[in-house]
Amino acid sequence: xxGVTQSPTHLIKTRGQQVxxxxxxxxxxxxxxxxxxxxxxxxxxIFQYYEEEERQRGNFPDRFSGHQFPNYSSELNVNALLLGDxxxxxxxxSGGQPFPYEQYFGxxxxxxxx
Amino acid sequence: xxxxxxxxxxxxxxxxPVHLPCNHSTISxxxxxxxxxxxxxxxxxxxxxxxxxxxxxRMASLAIAxxxxxxxxxxxxxxxxxxxxxxxxxxxxxxxxxTFGQGTILTVHP
Numbered sequence: 001x002x003g004v005t006q007s008p009t010h011l012i013k014t015r016g017q018q019v020x021x022x023x024x025x026x027x028x029x030x031x032x033x034x035x036x037x038x039x040x041x042x043x044x045x046i047f048q049y050y051e052e053e054e055r056q057r058g059n060f061p062d063r064f065s066g067h068q069f070p071n072y073s074s075e076l077n078v079n080a081l082l083l084g085d086x087x088x089x090x091x092x093x094s095g096g097q098p099f100p101y102e103q104y105f106g107x108x109x110x111x112x113x114x
Numbered sequence: 115x116x117x118x119x120x121x122x123x124x125x126x127x128x129x130x131p132v133h134l135p136c137n138h139s140t141i142s143x144x145x146x147x148x149x150x151x152x153x154x155x156x157x158x159x160x161x162x163x164x165x166x167x168x169x170x171x172r173m174a175s176l177a178i179a180x181x182x183x184x185x186x187x188x189x190x191x192x193x194x195x196x197x198x199x200x201x202x203x204x205x206x207x208x209x210x211x212x213t214f215g216q217g218t219i220l221t222v223h224p
Contacts, residue, residue, distance in 0.1 A: 031209060033212075035214075042215055043214045045213065055209075056211055058211060090157050101209065103212060104159075105156075105157030107156060
């Protein structure tokens, strides 16, 4: 059983560009959450998707948007990239049995903005 | 969000027990206490969670103070693979966000 997968692994973008990150949840999970982790810091919650709707959102600007597809996979889009957006972006899925509340994290996408 | 306080770092020797403390004096009655850990170059992974009673699973034990203002994650026999950042998190809903702090960096010596 594959766990949470994310693509790409690494990405380099230029300031002002737009980026799309992808996440496939663990089999049987219907909820996807996205986190941003700056170097040396704990992950910060961006938003959570359930039933293709944004259910909860953290303190991130509207430049950060997302989508969840009918197969529960998800995308994170960031527009007008800033140098400060350089970070590890983590996707976590949850909702499966027998532990529906645990969040299972992927390995992350390392985004570098130059 | 209710806040947690953890030591920045702790050290242990392999095969010895490790007690990782967490203070959460502003915890509300409905907050669950969760522990996650993050191994180097990996995403965080769930360790254990509890509400009021002590909890055990295959990875660790969670001891919760009677007033719930503090808790301790117990690794019974540390291995080199347990070297990680350990996060103590309060969660107010079953599906809600995880609010990570700085965590405790655990170093395990052979």
